[in-house]
Amino acid sequence: MNSKKFHLKNFGCQMNKLDSGLLFNALSSRGYVHTDKAGEADVIIINTCSVRQHAEDRVLSHLGHIKHLKKTHPALLVAVIGCMAQRLVRNICQNCKAQFKPDYDEITALGLAGYIARDQMLWKGRGCDHCRQTGYYGRTGIFEILPYDTEVKEAIRRNVDLADLRSLVRRKGVRSLMDDGMERVIRGVTTYEEVLRVAGGSID
Numbered sequence: 101m102n103s104k105k106f107h108l109k110n111f112g113c114q115m116n117k118l119d120s121g122l123l124f125n126a127l128s129s130r131g132y133v134h135t136d137k138a139g140e141a142d143v144i145i146i147n148t149c150s151v152r153q154h155a156e157d158r159v160l161s162h163l164g165h166i167k168h169l170k171k172t173h174p175a176l177l178v179a180v181i182g183c184m185a186q187r188l189v190r191n192i193c194q195n196c197k198a199q200f201k202p203d204y205d206e207i208t209a210l211g212l213a214g215y216i217a218r219d220q221m222l223w224k225g226r227g228c229d230h231c232r233q234t235g236y237y238g239r240t241g242i243f244e245i246l247p248y249d250t251e252v253k254e255a256i257r258r259n260v261d262l263a264d265l266r267s268l269v270r271r272k273g274v275r276s277l278m279d280d281g282m283e284r285v286i287r288g289v290t291t292y293e294e295v296l297r298v299a300g301g302s303i304d
């Protein structure tokens with residue numbers, strides 16, 4: 101009997117190359133043979149940990165690519181191992197932090213009116229010796245995570261349209277990098293300039 105074949109698709113950072121290596125060894129030790137051709141595989145594993153915006157878009161569009169394989173090969177197993185995007189933003193310096201009222205025309209022009217109310221007070225660092233006059237001290241991560249749960253797995257197993265899969269993920273309340281970052285702006289952790297700098301491309 102022929103060995104089962106697996107195809108391991110890795111995209112992302114060094115860390116998940118290590119994870120892929122572990123999976124590769126685990127499957128090999130169970131008698132699976134790796135193939136470079138997704139079309140011949142019995143199992144397709146997608147390992148992703150994108151550091152760009154819209155982490156879930158990357159994995160969902162890849163699932164779209166392999167959808168036709170599932171049609172011609174219904175027994176094919178497709179697995180996704182996590183999906184998270186992360187960016188680092190600078191924290192407002194706690195030593196010189198001060199409230200200010202942002203210019204709402206600017207907020208609107210930047211496309212942030214959905215996040216910041218007209219009378220919302222925000223915070224920024226005035227600059228001090230502690231932060232070397234930058235107004236920032238330390239960093240914090242903002243995240244976007246695809247919950248690869250039973251409902252998402254079931255949708256993939258049922259081979260739903262990519263558009264339906266996207267709307268399912270949105271309905272599940274997946275927050276984008278912008279959503280997560282702007283919440284930290286409202287809480288006075290960082291500034292909208294910082295969030296736009298690292299996640300600006302992710303505005304829908």
Ligand SMILES: [Zn+2]
Pocket residue numbers: 193194195196197225226227228229230231232233234235236
């Ligand atoms: Zn400071």
